[in-house]
Amino acid sequence: MNILRVGIVLLAMMFVSGCATNIGSSQIEDFGKYTSLEKGVTTKEDVFSLFGQPHDVRYFESGENVWVYYHVKMTMSGATFIPIVGLFAGGNNSDVRIANFYFSDDVYSKLETLSKSQYVNQWVGMATIAVKNDEMDNVDKEMAKLNLPFDQGIARRMKGVSELFDN
Numbered sequence: 545m546n547i548l549r550v551g552i553v554l555l556a557m558m559f560v561s562g563c564a565t566n567i568g569s570s571q572i573e574d575f576g577k578y579t580s581l582e583k584g585v586t587t588k589e590d591v592f593s594l595f596g597q598p599h600d601v602r603y604f605e606s607g608e609n610v611w612v613y614y615h616v617k618m619t620m621s622g623a624t625f626i627p628i629v630g631l632f633a634g635g636n637n638s639d640v641r642i643a644n645f646y647f648s649d650d651v652y653s654k655l656e657t658l659s660k661s662q663y664v665n666q667w668v669g670m671a672t673i674a675v676k677n678d679e680m681d682n683v684d685k686e687m688a689k690l691n692l693p694f695d696q697g698i699a700r701r702m703k704g705v706s707e708l709f710d711n
């Protein structure tokens with residue numbers, strides 16, 4: 545009887561852990577929000593109010609900069625559940641949407657969006673996130689410059705995502 549209970553608990557844990565995980569900015573999935581953007585008119589503050597805090601801020605020598613947002617939907621790869629094989633081949637299948645909002649003189653100039661699906665091995669994912677990152681500093685500085693709130697929790701949750709999905 546105890547073996548049956550343990551088996552049921554393990555089976556339930558496998559199903560729960562195999563559920564999809566969503567991280568990032570779900571606002572970038574709402575295409576209606578993009579219709580309020582006007583080139584040369586929309587400000588960084590407007591983008592912040594529509595989409596929230598960016599996950600990364602990048603600066604270019606031209607003076608232009610970009611706010612980067614991610615939305616990631618992950619499900620565990622089936623190989624993760626195979627004894628021993630899962631240690632080496634386990635990971636996540638990820639569907640990623642990236643939105644890049646470009647600004648010139650703090651005014652919106654263009655938008656690029658990208659969707660991709662890819663497999664991320666669990667060891668590569670952990671190593672990448674552990675090694676990276678200065679993007680929190682850029683976001684913090686940008687928010688301070690614009691007198692906008694900075695949520696370090698959001699920045700921590702998204703730490704390293706650019707290294708995994710920006711290639």
